[in-house]
Amino acid sequence: MNCLFLYNPNSGRGKLRARLPYIEKRLSEKYSKVGIVATKDAEDLTERVKSAACDVIIAGGDGTFHAAIQAAEGKTLGYLPSGTVNDAARSLGIPRSLKRALGVILKGRSAEIDCMRAGGECVSYVAAAGAFTDATYNTPQAQKKKLGPLAYALYGVRHDLPLKVFPVAIDCDGRTTETDAVLVLILNGRSVAGFPVNREGSMRDGKLEVAVIRQVKRPNFFRRAGALFSLGAVFLFGIRIRKRDILFLQGERVGIATEGDVVWDFDGEKGPAGDLSVTLLPKHFRLYVP
Secondary structure (H helix, E strand, O other), rough: OOOEEEEEOOOOOOHHHHHHHHHHHHHHOOOOOEEEEOOOOHHHHHHOOOOHOEEEEEEEOHHHHHHHHHHOOEEEEEEEEEEOOOOOHHHHOOOOOOOHHHHHHOOOOEEEEEEEEEEEOOOEEEEEEEEOOOOHOOOOHHHHHHHHHHHHHHHHHHHHHOOEEEEEEEOOOOOEEEEEEEEEEEEOOOOOOEEOOOOOOOOOOOOEEEEEEOOOOOOOOHHHHHHHHHHHHHHHHOOOOOOOOOOEEEEEEEEEEEEOOOOEEEEEEEEEEOHHHHHHHEEEEEEEEE
């Protein structure tokens, strides 16, 4: 049995290249032949996953995982998280230690994993819009390598305050609501920005969770402060916290109508703007898991 090992040489702080001999040695305990390729970009990675006729092991951050699942249907993947935050790995319980993550693959236990179809793309753990969501794709790579997750926080403070308010009309499995918001999260995973915001969620339970931090259209100082407090509460205590300005929903299909300049974040990557339809894709691919 063979495998193809694909890695992003720029993910995290670029330290993975030095570990390649060790990775090849460990994977050779399971596979007769290990092909190793440094991918050029997300499109290159997706195409290589699509054309592979064997197990595909990927190494990189959330963007790498996002690119891989675009062509993962019907395939078995292994994942070595080596990014800045690694929310997909946190959501799946995959260790961020290279040695332990390799151990998960070598033990050979795989599971069927859900993902989302959003705006024509497969999305693994989150589709988000609003406060601080652009930090994941706008923070310079050099700053991420130097500061790690702190780089995202610094970008958000510099560029996203005061919080923009935008209208949303939500349809979740036929339940409709309209409100103004500063943040919308559509979740299939547990972790966002390294925080366990959806502790009770799972990428194997056939459900999506939706959280909306509501705001009035023209907030005064106290309303703005309240929204910041609610943002902190969601990231510290989770989306199920009972608070009047936090809306929580569950379902399998979510439609959101909003303004054309509201940009979506898909797994830390820049997505489309405006209205969005999200559908759960149950058991979409297989992945080696703990």
